Each structure stands twice: as C-alpha cells, then as structure tokens.
Amino acid sequence: xxxxxxxxVVYRGAGRIEAASSAALIFLAAILKWDPAKQPLPGWIAGxxxxxxxxxxxxxxxxxxxxxxxxxxxxRMTPPSLQEEVHWMLDQLQRLLFQVEHSRGEPGHLHRVxxxxxxxxxxxxxxxxxxxxxxxxxxxxxxxxxxxDDDPEKVEGIAGRAWSKGxxxxxxxxxxxxxxxxxxxxxxxxxxxxxxxxxxxxSPEWVAKRLERGKMAARSYTGFPIEVAGSLWGALVIDxxxxxxxxxxxxxxxxxxxxxxxxKRLEGG
Amino acid sequence: MSGxxxxxxxxxxxxPEDVLLDGVxxxxxxxxxxxxxxxxxxxxxxxxRFVIExxxxxxxxxxxVPDPARHVSFRLGRNSRRLYxxxxxxxxxxxxxxxxxVQAIEEQKKELRNVWRRNYDIAANLVQERAPQxxxxx
Numbered sequence: 001x002x003x004x005x006x007x008x009v010v011y012r013g014a015g016r017i018e019a020a021s022s023a024a025l026i027f028l029a030a031i032l033k034w035d036p037a038k039q040p041l042p043g044w045i046a047g048x049x050x051x052x053x054x055x056x057x058x059x060x061x062x063x064x065x066x067x068x069x070x071x072x073x074x075x076r077m078t079p080p081s082l083q084e085e086v087h088w089m090l091d092q093l094q095r096l097l098f099q100v101e102h103s104r105g106e107p108g109h110l111h112r113v114x115x116x117x118x119x120x121x122x123x124x125x126x127x128x129x130x131x132x133x134x135x136x137x138x139x140x141x142x143x144x145x146x147x148x149d150d151d152p153e154k155v156e157g158i159a160g161r162a163w164s165k166g167x168x169x170x171x172x173x174x175x176x177x178x179x180x181x182x183x184x185x186x187x188x189x190x191x192x193x194x195x196x197x198x199x200x201x202x203s204p205e206w207v208a209k210r211l212e213r214g215k216m217a218a219r220s221y222t223g224f225p226i227e228v229a230g231s232l233w234g235a236l237v238i239d240x241x242x243x244x245x246x247x248x249x250x251x252x253x254x255x256x257x258x259x260x261x262x263x264k265r266l267e268g269g
Numbered sequence: 270m271s272g273x274x275x276x277x278x279x280x281x282x283x284x285p286e287d288v289l290l291d292g293v294x295x296x297x298x299x300x301x302x303x304x305x306x307x308x309x310x311x312x313x314x315x316x317x318r319f320v321i322e323x324x325x326x327x328x329x330x331x332x333x334v335p336d337p338a339r340h341v342s343f344r345l346g347r348n349s350r351r352l353y354x355x356x357x358x359x360x361x362x363x364x365x366x367x368x369x370x371v372q373a374i375e376e377q378k379k380e381l382r383n384v385w386r387r388n389y390d391i392a393a394n395l396v397q398e399r400a401p402q403x404x405x406x407x
Binding site for chain 1 (some may be wrong): 299329330
C-alpha cells in the first residue's frame, strides 16, 4: 500500500526520462538547424552529427512520444513524497488519538487510521475505496476495498457510508467481539458474524474470510468523508479494538483540524 | 460593499445525532467541510439583493439556483451542492424574509432526496438566529 520501492523507482525513473528526453529534444532541434556546407565540423564529430541530422526528425518524434508517456506515467501515479507525508500525518493522528492505549502497551495495529481513495479498479466495475495510506508499520499489505455507488444499498463499509453523498462523519461502536468467533460452534459463529456484518455494512462472507485469514475485526469505527476541491476524494477511517469509537470529545477539534489539513495537503497534490 | 464576517465556532453549530442508518445504530455528525466558521450579510448594489454568505474551510466554484416564489437565490457548490450564499430580495420579501429564506432552504434540501445533509439545517438555523445582526452589519 505504501513505501513501495518499485513505485518510487518507476516514478523517479519516469521523471528522469522526461527530463532527459526534453534536453535531447532541445539538442536535436539545434542540430536540425546545422548546415554542414556553411558550418564544417571536425571529422570525428561530423559523422555522428550528420547521422543525427539525417535521422533527427524520427528521433524528435520518438523522444516526444517517450517524454509524453513519461509525463503521463507521473501524472497517473501518486508522488512518493505525498504518500510519505500522508503516512506521517496518519501516524501523528493515531498517536494522538490512542495515547492511553499506547501507554498500556497495546500494539499499534489494534488501533489504526486508514485513508482510502476512491478510484476504479480494473477489471472490477464501478468505483472502489482503496487504501492510500495507513498508520503504523504493520498491516500495511492489504487488499481491503469497499465498493461505493450512487445507490446507497451498494455502498460498503463504514468508509463507504462516510463517502456516500451525505457528507457526514459516521461513528459505529460497541460492535460484537469476534476474537473468539472461530472457536465458537458453527451456528453461534455465523450469528456473531452476521450481526457484525450488518452493523458494519459489509457481507457476512467478507467478515468470515477476514477472520479465517487471521485478521482482526475492530470493535469501533469512525469514518470521515475526505473532500478535495469540492469533490469527494475518499474517506478516512479510524478503527479500533476498543469498543468506544475515537475521537474522544477532547480530541474532536484536533481531529477536525487534522482532516482539514489533510484535505489541504491532498489538494496541493 | 461587503459586511464584516461574524466569526462562528463550528463545534457549537453541529451536535452529533444518534440515528438508525439502514437499521444500524450509528452516530452521525456533519463533515467539517459542511460547517461554516463565518457568516456575513451585505447589500449587493449590483444585484439589488441582500446577500448572506457562509464561510467554509475551502472554497469551490458555485452556481446560482433561484427560487422566485420565495424571492431567494442560492449559491450552491458546483460539486458539493454546499450552500455558500443566499441572495434575498428584501423589497419583495419584506419583513417575512427570514421565514421565506428558511422555507426556501427546506425546499432546496428536499432536492437532495435521501441524502443526509446537515449543512442546510445549520444554514437555516444561522439565518434565524443571526438575522438582526446580519442586517445591522449590512
């Protein structure tokens, strides 16, 4: 999800290719103005210069294409610096909101802050909320996505509910504790999973799969819509194994300010 | 042309609400972007209308939506449909302008259909509460 070195290499590489192509284009444009009869060059350089003069137009076309593609790649990708900054911001918010839990020595992955971005996800249809960054260093590899749609019945998860048209903060707390669900008798397990799924706007199958993979089922969630330039960009979700949802009343102002700062940063790109 | 901004405390304008969302008990609050942190009123000589503006953390382009029956026009965010300003024809609305504005906001809210939108309620409450202050500052 983040700090993908491959993505960083591609992003930086595309930037270097774009810069090199642009410089080469300027050089070739200068070569094309060269008249070998009027401006003779020493023999060792005349050969390559003549070759460039002959093939210059094709090279210019090829370099323009390469430069354009590199630019397109960079435009389609999230700058690694932005992702790192957002991750840092999520870490700060997580530390602030879960100070008490940290002081009790509870691991960070039990209380997380995740930023989801709405995007298409080929070959799936429609729009999906896909993790953009998550606090901490564990539970970073995730395939968790939530479907969003104009039809409220097709919107999934707390993230989806926060994102959906209402422009609202959605808080769900005191969710069933599923930590012992797998060891329960099948009927009881199914009931627990159904109750949990209903309260978190996901399918029971989705919850069951998560549990089978050893993933946690948070006891509380708060979802914030994230808006950039007046349009819904995604959702920020605070999930916790604590049954009471964060932020606490004393942190609400800070959390609101944080969301505004985050939106401002995302607007800057 | 423009009146002074009256500073607002966004945390005092929105109370979390416990509701059933598709049968699930949840607590809903307005998005921070939907709660204004300032309001002002001024008379626009060009429009010949009394304008009430709401200030939010972020601006966006708006479009004008008239409600001729109530002598009110809305400035709504192009993407968000947030209520950025109201333009009121005071000469036509006369002393009933506050109630007409509130009715117009209610009607506009219905256009959103099933969408839960606190922004319009907050705007209507502010107009009711701050009407004398807004007129005085104009």
